[in-house]
Amino acid sequence: MTIDIVTLENLLSERKVKEAKSLLKSADKALIAVLLDQARGEYKSKIFLLLDDDVASDVILDVSDYTRQEILSHLTKGKITKLVEEMESDESTDLLTSLPRRLVKQILKYLTKKERTSIEKLLTYGEDTAGGLMKVEKVLIREDTLVGEAIEQIRKQNVENLHNVFVVDKKGRIKGVLPLRNLIIAKNNTKVSKIMDRKVVTANVSMDVEQVARLFKQYDLYSMPVVDSTNRIVGRITADDVMDVIEDEAEEDLYKLSGIGADERVYDPIQKAIRGRMPWLVVNLFTALLAALTVSLFEGTIQKLVLLAVFMPVVAGMGGNAGTQTLTVIIRGIALGHLNKKGMKRVILKELSLGLLNGILIGAITSIIAYLWKGKPLIGFVIFLAMVINLLVAGTVGTLIPIILKKLNIDPAVASSVIVTTFTDVIGFASFLGIATILLSATTI
Amino acid sequence: MTIDIVTLENLLSERKVKEAKSLLKSADKALIAVLLDQARGEYKSKIFLLLDDDVASDVILDVSDYTRQEILSHLTKGKITKLVEEMESDESTDLLTSLPRRLVKQILKYLTKKERTSIEKLLTYGEDTAGGLMKVEKVLIREDTLVGEAIEQIRKQNVENLHNVFVVDKKGRIKGVLPLRNLIIAKNNTKVSKIMDRKVVTANVSMDVEQVARLFKQYDLYSMPVVDSTNRIVGRITADDVMDVIEDEAEEDLYKLSGIGADERVYDPIQKAIRGRMPWLVVNLFTALLAALTVSLFEGTIQKLVLLAVFMPVVAGMGGNAGTQTLTVIIRGIALGHLNKKGMKRVILKELSLGLLNGILIGAITSIIAYLWKGKPLIGFVIFLAMVINLLVAGTVGTLIPIILKKLNIDPAVASSVIVTTFTDVIGFASFLGIATILLSATTI
Numbered sequence: 001m002t003i004d005i006v007t008l009e010n011l012l013s014e015r016k017v018k019e020a021k022s023l024l025k026s027a028d029k030a031l032i033a034v035l036l037d038q039a040r041g042e043y044k045s046k047i048f049l050l051l052d053d054d055v056a057s058d059v060i061l062d063v064s065d066y067t068r069q070e071i072l073s074h075l076t077k078g079k080i081t082k083l084v085e086e087m088e089s090d091e092s093t094d095l096l097t098s099l100p101r102r103l104v105k106q107i108l109k110y111l112t113k114k115e116r117t118s119i120e121k122l123l124t125y126g127e128d129t130a131g132g133l134m135k136v137e138k139v140l141i142r143e144d145t146l147v148g149e150a151i152e153q154i155r156k157q158n159v160e161n162l163h164n165v166f167v168v169d170k171k172g173r174i175k176g177v178l179p180l181r182n183l184i185i186a187k188n189n190t191k192v193s194k195i196m197d198r199k200v201v202t203a204n205v206s207m208d209v210e211q212v213a214r215l216f217k218q219y220d221l222y223s224m225p226v227v228d229s230t231n232r233i234v235g236r237i238t239a240d241d242v243m244d245v246i247e248d249e250a251e252e253d254l255y256k257l258s259g260i261g262a263d264e265r266v267y268d269p270i271q272k273a274i275r276g277r278m279p280w281l282v283v284n285l286f287t288a289l290l291a292a293l294t295v296s297l298f299e300g301t302i303q304k305l306v307l308l309a310v311f312m313p314v315v316a317g318m319g320g321n322a323g324t325q326t327l328t329v330i331i332r333g334i335a336l337g338h339l340n341k342k343g344m345k346r347v348i349l350k351e352l353s354l355g356l357l358n359g360i361l362i363g364a365i366t367s368i369i370a371y372l373w374k375g376k377p378l379i380g381f382v383i384f385l386a387m388v389i390n391l392l393v394a395g396t397v398g399t400l401i402p403i404i405l406k407k408l409n410i411d412p413a414v415a416s417s418v419i420v421t422t423f424t425d426v427i428g429f430a431s432f433l434g435i436a437t438i439l440l441s442a443t444t445i
Numbered sequence: 446m447t448i449d450i451v452t453l454e455n456l457l458s459e460r461k462v463k464e465a466k467s468l469l470k471s472a473d474k475a476l477i478a479v480l481l482d483q484a485r486g487e488y489k490s491k492i493f494l495l496l497d498d499d500v501a502s503d504v505i506l507d508v509s510d511y512t513r514q515e516i517l518s519h520l521t522k523g524k525i526t527k528l529v530e531e532m533e534s535d536e537s538t539d540l541l542t543s544l545p546r547r548l549v550k551q552i553l554k555y556l557t558k559k560e561r562t563s564i565e566k567l568l569t570y571g572e573d574t575a576g577g578l579m580k581v582e583k584v585l586i587r588e589d590t591l592v593g594e595a596i597e598q599i600r601k602q603n604v605e606n607l608h609n610v611f612v613v614d615k616k617g618r619i620k621g622v623l624p625l626r627n628l629i630i631a632k633n634n635t636k637v638s639k640i641m642d643r644k645v646v647t648a649n650v651s652m653d654v655e656q657v658a659r660l661f662k663q664y665d666l667y668s669m670p671v672v673d674s675t676n677r678i679v680g681r682i683t684a685d686d687v688m689d690v691i692e693d694e695a696e697e698d699l700y701k702l703s704g705i706g707a708d709e710r711v712y713d714p715i716q717k718a719i720r721g722r723m724p725w726l727v728v729n730l731f732t733a734l735l736a737a738l739t740v741s742l743f744e745g746t747i748q749k750l751v752l753l754a755v756f757m758p759v760v761a762g763m764g765g766n767a768g769t770q771t772l773t774v775i776i777r778g779i780a781l782g783h784l785n786k787k788g789m790k791r792v793i794l795k796e797l798s799l800g801l802l803n804g805i806l807i808g809a810i811t812s813i814i815a816y817l818w819k820g821k822p823l824i825g826f827v828i829f830l831a832m833v834i835n836l837l838v839a840g841t842v843g844t845l846i847p848i849i850l851k852k853l854n855i856d857p858a859v860a861s862s863v864i865v866t867t868f869t870d871v872i873g874f875a876s877f878l879g880i881a882t883i884l885l886s887a888t889t890i
Contacts, residue, residue, distance in 0.1 A: 004787040030663050038788045155630050162626045163608050180625040181607045185600045218475050220685040239684035240665040246688055250695030258773035266778030266792055270799055277770050281807055284766045288759040296755045309754040310741045314733040321729045325722050328703035333711030342449040343483045347711055354715055362726055
């Protein structure tokens with residue numbers, strides 16, 4: 001029997017719990033997470049309760065935000081506490097932040113004092129900061145320790161997923177990073193300060209996670225110490241956490257550019273999808289109406305020459321396409337931290353030239369086709385001029401809008417797209433119909 | 446003096462090489478990579494030649510594809526060989542793949558036999574496979590080895606960035622993974638087979654890098670053995686390589702949806718940008734002309750009621766927006782491996798319902814505004830009906846097109862967007878103007 005959501009839900013509705021449980025045993029964690037996302041309503045928590053604690057504590061963090069909320073709302077405090085105990089401190093914190101405050105307080109009471117203190121501390125940091133990403137589990141070694149003693153300390157502390165230890169001075173300030181490989185290769189009576197890596201890349205607890213990810217990539221890190229304002233080590237960020245950040249950030253840009261709520265997943269229910277998508281559609285509707293208002297100013301012109309209505313969406317649409325291309329390159333440039341003051345001038349010059357060139361090329365192709373199709377050379381001329389103007393505008397606003405939004409501390413990915421297409425729509429219609437109006441008053445197209 | 450590209454280029458044009466060199470010493474690798482991207486023409490290689498070999502071998506892989514090609518074309522074979530020697534085998538391979546075959550052969554001759562054999566082997570694997578991503582540097586330990594002996598072997602082999610060693614049987618087949626942490630904690634006379642992790646996640650050399658990245662995230666890996674078809678270990682993939690893959694894949698989807706050449710960077714020259722963007726603009730132009738053809742069929746109707754030209758882009762545009770939303774959620778679902786057969790039905794049902802709901806809501810708002818603005822109730826009715834039809838179409842094609850393309854083994858990110866907007870444009874114009882035509886022949890709007 002292969003496992004799929006329909007089979008699984010049927011087994012549960014017939015109360016064949018044993019069969020369902022053994023079916024789930026055959027699935028890997030990734031598939032279980034997908035099945036939980038696919039399950040309808042209360043089946044989510046019913047399936048979840050069939051899982052072993054170690055599997056459950058893994059998949060609860062892999063399912064969609066919606067599924068997690070749905071499952072947690074059906075679990076007892078005791079069960080949630082068990083899950084929290086299975087996790088490393090950063091994961092426990094991630095799980096607890098999805099719960100109401102009052103419930104978190106109650107669950108924290110069940111934990112050991114040590115666990116409680118770490119998690120309470122971690123909960124104070126913002127989700128998008130190094131503090132919110134780190135775990136507290138780490139090994140600190142004093143700089144005058146010998147290799148043999150260091151190994152003894154690592155044995156005692158027994159921290160999981162350990163790839164390097166941090167070397168500190170008497171006051172607990174970071175002095176170096178010591179990869180376990182160096183420790184293994186060294187002799188037992190060597191001082192750790194001799195074999196540690198003195199070039200340490202650290203993150204302050206309040207550093208933005210995007211910046212943390214950039215440092216990981218830049219220095220090919222596996223693990224990074226997090227320090228507080230007095231330069232004392234409070235935690236550790238590991239490569240697996242950073243992979244999630246990199247994926248999430250890139251996905252966020254994609255979602256924002258398409259106008260979708262940041263956390264929508266393919267199996268989320270309609271209510272959730274509509275909450276994320278509808279506001280964006282309404283905003284777009286009003287900008288579309290602004291474009292309609294522009295067209296409305298030229299009703300008289302269109303009445304004289306209906307052919308204009310045929311070509312006007314082409315000019316506006318091509319502006320939108322070219323604007324989106326520019327926008328995407330600029331937004332990635334900003335996200336990767338590549339744009340700076342002196343470089344900006346070169347970029348603006350590039351995009352303006354490109355806009356002009358695009359306009360001339362696309363304008364020429366379109367006007368030739370329009371002439372061959374409809375046999376009116378002046379319509380071709382109007383299209384050409386309007387296309388050059390609009391693609392120049394597309395290049396300009398596609399470059400400047402995200403840069404300006406970034407300066408104003410507004411996320412360029414979320415607002416740029418709608419502003420740029422509003423410009424290209426309005427300018428596209430206005431230039432095309434405006435030029436036509438002038439020509440029509442002077443001659444017959 | 447702060448470092449920026451204008452200052453740097455000026456120093457070089459005045460032949461103040463020493464000053465330029467000391468200025469570069471103050472910059473970190475990330476900034477140097479940006480400066481190289483920003484530099485014009487031959488300044489790229491001039492600046493590059495001022496860098497120390499260890500810095501140079503790092504940044505050459507961080508600059509844009511265009512900049513790398515430009516720099517490499519100005520370097521001597523000797524210099525490139527030096528860079529290759531500074532790198533781990535996976536990086537050398539990445540660098541060499543950007544060079545013409547004949548040059549690669551010449552450079553390989555300068556290397557030691559061991560280096561040459563590894564790199565020649567790595568060059569045979571596809572760029573997007575586990576084989577193309579892995580490095581050959583690794584430590585293999587036989588399963589009956591004692592911890593003390595294993596440590597001795599690690600010491601001798603002296604592999605960099607080592608976080609775990611792979612345990613193999615007599616025939617070199619993988620039996621387990623041994624994190625260095627376990628090795629440190631264990632006693633010297635323990636067998637490694639006792640402390641190794643028997644649950645090994647491996648990749649076959651031909652596995653797609655997206656799948657590799659998914660496994661890394663799913664199992665929180667730091668390092669993964671790569672095996673050939675006989676299950677023998679041929680290399681190792683590390684977390685830093687995977688971070689680059691995750692970032693590149695997400696960016697690729699974004700770029701494809703926006704119609705940009707996959708590797709364009711913000712400072713790339715106009716010629717490069719236009720090669721990546723123009724084909725897409727031309728494709729979009731032809732679909733826009735298809736939409737224009739649709740409008741053209743209704744010229745008579747528009748002649749009778751010019752007001753239709755005002756609202757027709759609103760209906761088509763909203764279809765495009767809603768279609769893009771659906772498309773993005775589906776494409777992410779496919780990329781994350783969440784879509785399967787039984788789940789598909791639920792997704793299609795969700796998106797169709799959502800399309801209908803969106804259509805009714807957005808259609809109602811638009812028709813009320815249109816009625817209040819222009820005072821014609823029947824125009825409102827036409828807009829409402831056309832909007833419902835078009836947003837239903839948007840939901841349907843937004844879901845089905847990427848799924849169908851995936852089945853046909855065509856990358857859904859690259860072609861979906863243009864197909865979906867063609868549908869929403871054509872159906873948007875046709876439904877709006879078609880309904881208006883029918884009503885106009887029966888009554889006066």
